[in-house]
Amino acid sequence: MVEFDVMAGNKAVAYGVKLSRVEVIPVYPITPQTTIVEYIGNFVANGELKAEYIQAEGEHTAMGMAIGASLGGARTFTASSSHGLAYMHECIAQAPAYRTPIVMAVANRTLGWYWSIGADYSDIMPELNLGWLVLMAESNQECLDTVIQLYRIAEDSRILLPAMLSLDGFYLSYSFEKVLIPEQEAVDEFLPPYVAKYPVDPIVSDIWPASFVPSAPQTTYRRLFEEVLGDAKKVIEDVDAEFGKTFGRDYGGLLEEYRSEGAEAVLVTMGSMTTAARRAVDRLRDEGQRIGLVKLRSLRPFPTEEFRRIAERVDAIGVVDRMVLHGTGGGGAFADLKSALYSLSERPKLLNFIAGMGGEDVPVEDFMVMGKKTLRAVEKNNVEREIEFVEHAPPPSPEPVAVGKKMPIYPASGACAGCGASIILRNILDVLGLNTTIINPPSCSTVNYPSQVAVPWVLANFAAGAGYATGIYRAYRVKGKAGKINVMIFSGDGGTVDIGLQALSGAAERGEPLIWICYDNEAYMNTGAQRSGSTPLFTNTTSTPVGRLLRGKHEQRKNMPLIMAAHRIPYIATASIAYLPDLRRKVKKAAEIAASGRGLAYVHIQQPCATGWYFPEEKTVEVARLAVMTGAWPLLEIEDGKLKINVKLKDLRPIGEYLNLQGRFRHLTGGEVDEIQKEVTHLWDSWLELEKKENLPWY
Amino acid sequence: MVTLKRESFEVKGLILRGGKDVGGLNVASWRIFKPVVEADKCRRCWLCVMYCPEGAVTEGEQSAIIDLRFCKGCSICANECPAKAIEMVKEE
Numbered sequence: 001m002v003e004f005d006v007m008a009g010n011k012a013v014a015y016g017v018k019l020s021r022v023e024v025i026p027v028y029p030i031t032p033q034t035t036i037v038e039y040i041g042n043f044v045a046n047g048e049l050k051a052e053y054i055q056a057e058g059e060h061t062a063m064g065m066a067i068g069a070s071l072g073g074a075r076t077f078t079a080s081s082s083h084g085l086a087y088m089h090e091c092i093a094q095a096p097a098y099r100t101p102i103v104m105a106v107a108n109r110t111l112g113w114y115w116s117i118g119a120d121y122s123d124i125m126p127e128l129n130l131g132w133l134v135l136m137a138e139s140n141q142e143c144l145d146t147v148i149q150l151y152r153i154a155e156d157s158r159i160l161l162p163a164m165l166s167l168d169g170f171y172l173s174y175s176f177e178k179v180l181i182p183e184q185e186a187v188d189e190f191l192p193p194y195v196a197k198y199p200v201d202p203i204v205s206d207i208w209p210a211s212f213v214p215s216a217p218q219t220t221y222r223r224l225f226e227e228v229l230g231d232a233k234k235v236i237e238d239v240d241a242e243f244g245k246t247f248g249r250d251y252g253g254l255l256e257e258y259r260s261e262g263a264e265a266v267l268v269t270m271g272s273m274t275t276a277a278r279r280a281v282d283r284l285r286d287e288g289q290r291i292g293l294v295k296l297r298s299l300r301p302f303p304t305e306e307f308r309r310i311a312e313r314v315d316a317i318g319v320v321d322r323m324v325l326h327g328t329g330g331g332g333a334f335a336d337l338k339s340a341l342y343s344l345s346e347r348p349k350l351l352n353f354i355a356g357m358g359g360e361d362v363p364v365e366d367f368m369v370m371g372k373k374t375l376r377a378v379e380k381n382n383v384e385r386e387i388e389f390v391e392h393a394p395p396p397s398p399e400p401v402a403v404g405k406k407m408p409i410y411p412a413s414g415a416c417a418g419c420g421a422s423i424i425l426r427n428i429l430d431v432l433g434l435n436t437t438i439i440n441p442p443s444c445s446t447v448n449y450p451s452q453v454a455v456p457w458v459l460a461n462f463a464a465g466a467g468y469a470t471g472i473y474r475a476y477r478v479k480g481k482a483g484k485i486n487v488m489i490f491s492g493d494g495g496t497v498d499i500g501l502q503a504l505s506g507a508a509e510r511g512e513p514l515i516w517i518c519y520d521n522e523a524y525m526n527t528g529a530q531r532s533g534s535t536p537l538f539t540n541t542t543s544t545p546v547g548r549l550l551r552g553k554h555e556q557r558k559n560m561p562l563i564m565a566a567h568r569i570p571y572i573a574t575a576s577i578a579y580l581p582d583l584r585r586k587v588k589k590a591a592e593i594a595a596s597g598r599g600l601a602y603v604h605i606q607q608p609c610a611t612g613w614y615f616p617e618e619k620t621v622e623v624a625r626l627a628v629m630t631g632a633w634p635l636l637e638i639e640d641g642k643l644k645i646n647v648k649l650k651d652l653r654p655i656g657e658y659l660n661l662q663g664r665f666r667h668l669t670g671g672e673v674d675e676i677q678k679e680v681t682h683l684w685d686s687w688l689e690l691e692k693k694e695n696l697p698w699y
Numbered sequence: 700m701v702t703l704k705r706e707s708f709e710v711k712g713l714i715l716r717g718g719k720d721v722g723g724l725n726v727a728s729w730r731i732f733k734p735v736v737e738a739d740k741c742r743r744c745w746l747c748v749m750y751c752p753e754g755a756v757t758e759g760e761q762s763a764i765i766d767l768r769f770c771k772g773c774s775i776c777a778n779e780c781p782a783k784a785i786e787m788v789k790e791e
Contacts, residue, residue, distance in 0.1 A: 423751075618775050620752075620775055
């Protein structure tokens with residue numbers, strides 16, 4: 001009997017990965033993709049999937065790992081969205097030439113502009129023309145099935161190209177549907193193990209894929225790639241048909257026609273919106289209108305010939321695009337279709353509807369209007385408006401509560417009740433005052449505080465916090481305002497110790513006089529608590545879950561104060577919300593040092609997070625206090641190379657007192673607590689040793 | 700969470716933030732328990748003012764004053780108060 005479950009699209013993708021017996025899975029969290037890799041993490045932790053599962057420190061590295069793993073001969077999967085996908089871009093461009101059949105799920109989300117976590121295709125748009133196959137899914141079932149299909153297609157030696165599965169963020173990624181789970185034996189038979197033809201492996205092969213060829217044959221190879229992508233059309237159709245025979249479900253290969261028999265007009269849709277468009281077509285057909293629907297499944301390779309055959313039968317086509325090619329006036333699929341049909345001697349009327357950008361819902365009623373407008377073009381034998389943006393008025397925003405005075409930050413925010421980051425930010429801004437510019441790499445704070453502050457709040461791209469801040473500082477300096485405005489980066493641990501570290505290190509080395517505040521909640525909390533380079537040993541996170549085989553995070557956290565000290569910057573401090581006078585003094589000191597122009601001042605503040613650490617919210621400060629009293633979070637500062645431990649207890653409290661308060665450590669055995677205790681004591685003793693020195697010797 | 704938007708009059712399509720569009724946020728509906736200060740127990744140490752994640756507590760003449768429009772009922776103030784002068788009471 002076929003098993004089924006009601007599951008989110010992201011879980012369906014994870015099942016597709018598990019059933020495909022993927023061997024290497026490099027990942028990095030970003031909404032709305034993250035739960036794909038969380039579900040996979042659980043499969044790995046419980047021994048249900050035997051795979052190398054690696055959380056990278058950024059997407060650029062994750063795609064590098066994926067290419068490396070595929071070159072090494074392993075079946076490889078990764079997933080991303082939006083800015084994460086864009087950060088991979090350089091590596092994505094390299095994968096086709098190496099002929100690495102990676103499968104990547106993209107949970108669509110808008111890219112850049114006005115940030116949103118809602119779906120549109122502006123994220124896959126820049127990746128479409130690099131040589132990857134791109135298939136669009138309409139349902140959660142199609143997500144699972146397409147992952148399996150894509151491995152068959154991508155690994156076919158006639159193709160051997162990387163492939164993207166595009167699923168709409170939220171509409172599929174987080175929405176629940178009934179999904180049939182194929183039997184493992186049947187999938188094994190459909191999808192044999194991957195055997196790389198030319199692995200980068202000196203034991204089995206002395207030849208490997210090239211990365212560089214001279215100019216002359218480059219044009220030739222572009223032609224060959226187009227031929228391979230053309231060949232892929234037949235493989236996509238054949239694999240879908242065979243899948244249908246084996247599992248009882250197929251998706252039309254490159255495109256699916258719905259109620260298009262005898263139609264004088266068709267709408268063209270992609271992804272999850274197709275379902276609403278089907279209902280609109282049903283209603284219009286009930287009204288006697290001769291309209292049908294084409295669901296574009298294979299965006300790359302684009303089904304040019306198939307569309308030409310449809311165009312010969314209908315008088316008008318309305319393309320619904322969740323993708324704008326800015327500067328061309330219209331949408332991406334529209335441009336593709338228009339160019340595909342140009343060489344026909346008789347062409348149907350073409351209309352383009354731009355709808356659903358940034359995740360805006362496109363209801364059935366809108367599709368009915370679009371359908372009628374397309375039919376009217378047939379009736380009038382004229383296109384009144386070629387490209388139309390389908391727009392709706394925004395919902396009303398709540399009015400801010402006036403408090404009668406200008407403050408750097410106003411009361412309350414959208415943050416969780418008992419949020420430690422709120423305590424940190426309020427105290428910092430109270431010290432720094434109104435002459436402050438905040439630069440903020442994406443984090444929980446990005447969501448919660450920009451509408452609460454009266455000082456400029458600049459959202460930076462994740463890896464570029466120090467870049468944005470340096471630029472702003474240099475602009476101030478060239479305008480004669482150096483030292484007059486606090487340039488403060490407010491960054492989480494991911495934006496500091498992982499993806500942001502390269503830019504931070506560069507700014508520190510160049511001596512940029514910035515105030516860097518790291519509020520460290522010891523995981524990626526904005527995406528639901530994945531491990532970071534600052535997550536402590538054995539922590540249960542959603543990407544280092546506790547399961548039958550794994551016991552949480554298996555690595556030690558980075559020692560950030562010492563990493564910063566290696567740059568010989570003038571000021572480094574750690575701080576705690578349980579010791580606010582000490583925290584405020586350190587922020588003031590950091591501001592003075594930055595204002596003097598002597599270099600970067602770095603303050604690293606632990607931020608207990610009730611939501612991600614699993615403790616009652618009233619204990620936020622209590623947990624922070626115990627972190628200091630047990631030595632888990634030593635309070636120290638390094639000023640011009642002189643280390644001072646600020647809170648030195650005669651005896652550290654046992655680490656268990658700190659760990660026991662938190663659900664993220666609930667699974668620990670006595671032996672594991674002892675191991676953490678040993679590590680904490682060892683680090684504490686090391687700090688004591690360093691403090692005895694006149695100066696850190698390299699300063 | 701709150702998206703307050705204002706379009707520039709001079710630059711088409713540019714959305715601005717700041718000025719009158721920012722201010723306090725009414726979060727009273729988040730609360731299950733509300734803090735009640737017992738004025739005669741308050742030692743005016745103002746730890747609650749510093750620790751309140753919402754900036755909802757201010758220094759009063761006699762004791763701490765909590766603006767309940769901005770209070771989510773997290774209970775950090777009650778948990779940290781050295782005089783045990785704040786009691787959490789279930790909202791009606």
